[in-house]
Amino acid sequence: MNKKLLWIVGGVVGLALIVGLAWAIANEPARDPNAGYGDPTVEGENLPMVENPNAGDPAVGMTAPTVTGTDWNGNEITIGPDGRPKIVVFLAHWCPHCQAEVPRIIDWLEDGGLPEGVDLYAATIFTNASRPNFPPQDWLEREGWDVPTVMDSAENEIVQGFGVLSTPTYIVLDGENKNLGRAAGEIGVSGLNALAAIAESSIEG
């Protein structure tokens, strides 16, 4: 009986210590749960969702919607028909594949991989305050990200507009905002070069 009581008392005390320790560790200043979200406007017809765009994108040739939003510093960004071809990459802060791809994109840009006359944009999507690595801007700034990046809303308006189902996803747009193709997953430097070549060819064409 005494031994049993000892186990019970020990268990309760131990549990109380764990709760106290968890409270002390987790009791950081509350984060702003809205910090990672934007309020973009998405105008135009949505591109269809495709399970695996790498196997062929049926939306090639369709005009993508025009997105106007802001980055986390409040700078206005428009992804639309501005006469310049562009690549847009869609990233999620909690996605390990995006976390692996971002440094590759940065290195690719530093090595001059992006052709003259082609722009690169990004969008933070599927943002979720209850998941790790939130908010996305802290992660991207930590990585040294210097790409114009628009933040999606909690309602996933950009996701729906561009028919994104997984991350990272890329889309190549010509100067009139027509979809030249989408790709999903870690594509690395060779994939980035391929997308850049598609974008560049629309200038020559």
Add this chain to the structure above:
Amino acid sequence: MSDQALRLYNTFLALLALVSLAGAAALVTYRLAKGREAAGRLLGNGALWLAWAVAAVCTTGSLVYSEVVGFVPCLLCWVQRGFMYPLSLILLGGAIWKKPAVKYVALPMSLLGLATSVYHYVIQIFPHLEGISCNPTNPCSARYVEVFGFVSIPFMAGAGFTLISVLLLFYVKAKKE
């Protein structure tokens, strides 16, 4: 659940997981230092009650994540649930009715659950093993929770399975004496 409450909940479960692993390591060390008989006497039939408590906490913890917090369980999460949820009933029955035979069902289930947790955790460390992109509706490689930089949900489940397995092994030894 608020952001602050979720952080507290995650940290609490992460600490429990680390305490579980420490407990399992301490039990194994005790067994090696003091021998089989002393190890069996240390917990006696309490080993089954303790194993049930671990399974019950793991079951409740995962249900809170999916039903209260709203995390969508991935395929491997469901496999681990498939081993853990029945354990919380089987071990309770074994402890109440003092049925030593329960270990022959519970121990293989716990070890299979542990193997799944280890595989899931490895996928989280090396996401390329699963694929090249994240599907937000079923991401086995993406972490819903990350405490201290390394404790994720499969880590917690693995810690639970480890302690249950060690306790059942102790219980086996105790009954053989």
